[in-house]
Amino acid sequence: MTYASPDRYGLLKEYARENRNNMTLGEKALWSSLRHKFLGHRFYRQYIIADYIVDFLCHEGGVIIEVDGGYHSEPRQAEDDELRTQRLEQLGFHVLRFSNEEILENIEDVEDRILEFIEK
Secondary structure (H helix, E strand, C coil): CCCCCHHHHHHHHHHHHHHHHCCCHHHHHHHHHHCCCECCECCEEEEEECCEEEEEEECHHHEEEEEECHHHHCHHHHHHHHHHHHHHHHCCCEEEEEEHHHHHHCHHHHHHHHHHHHCC
């Protein structure tokens, strides 16, 4: 596992706590599904990897799930997200991205896609 720089860890830990307390509706809905060993797989929320806080992590298979709000479609944020995804993949993780709308409109499909990816 790759950890945050020691000089940033405390700040990231504080942000992660804030994020857990202020989840989006999509994150809440997905966490409600994932939190109780989703079909035998354990997930963590707002997990620190390197200098990032990922929305959800399943250590099995190194799967990261990111839930994107509307601002993720803005050009600068989309660029940042791509760089972040590349860095996490360089560290050996697989990143799945879902929009809040995808989760809220069809959580069953999102769950199926997550399971299919983990159980490859």
